[in-house]
Amino acid sequence: MLTITQALHDQIVAHARQDHPDEACGVVAGPVGSGRPERFIPMLNAARSPTFYEFDSGDLLKLYREMDDRDEEPVVIYHSHTATEAYPSRTDISYANEPGAHYVLVSTADTDDAGPFQFRSFRIVDGEVTEEEVKIVEAYG
Known part of the structure; x- marks a missing residue:
């Protein structure tokens, strides 16, 4: 299960809305071993594409x-889909290298500026995709 603060959730959604119609991408870092997302780091989609995202190698x-x-x-590790549901594509799965x-x-598909937006979380290990519950909290306990 992913537990994430409302503020981080809102920052990710805002980044996806801002970069639409291109895919947005970024990272939320946290202390090693904690499993707790804390620091929002929006990245530039070097591909500048509505169907693909790529971190700039220098930025990464x-x-x-x-x-x-x-x-x-x-x-x-987050990104947006602008025309499809929020589910990892074959390309997303092949690039998932952080088990x-x-x-x-x-997903910003079929939404206006106000949403609603699909916000889903997955674990991707050795090409195996598992959806997990997302718990949004005001603050970490």
Whole structure:
């Protein structure tokens, strides 16, 4: 199960809305081993595409160095789908290389500016996709 604050949820959805019609992408980092998403890090979709996302390799290297310096890891890796449901595509599955991360997908398809938006979380390990419950909280206990 992914437990995430309302504020982080809202930041992810806002990023997806802002980048629409292109896919948005980013990371929510947290302390190593905690499983708790804390620091919202929106990234640039280097592909600038409505059907595909790609982290810029330089930005990604910088991010991983920064997380390492802060004793953080990627707890959530998110992106949006602009024309399809919030479910990992074959490409998404093939690029999923963080077995401990929650892969969050937000769909901006068939919505107006106010939503509603699909916000779903998955675990992707060795090509196996498992949807998990998302619990939204005001703050971590």
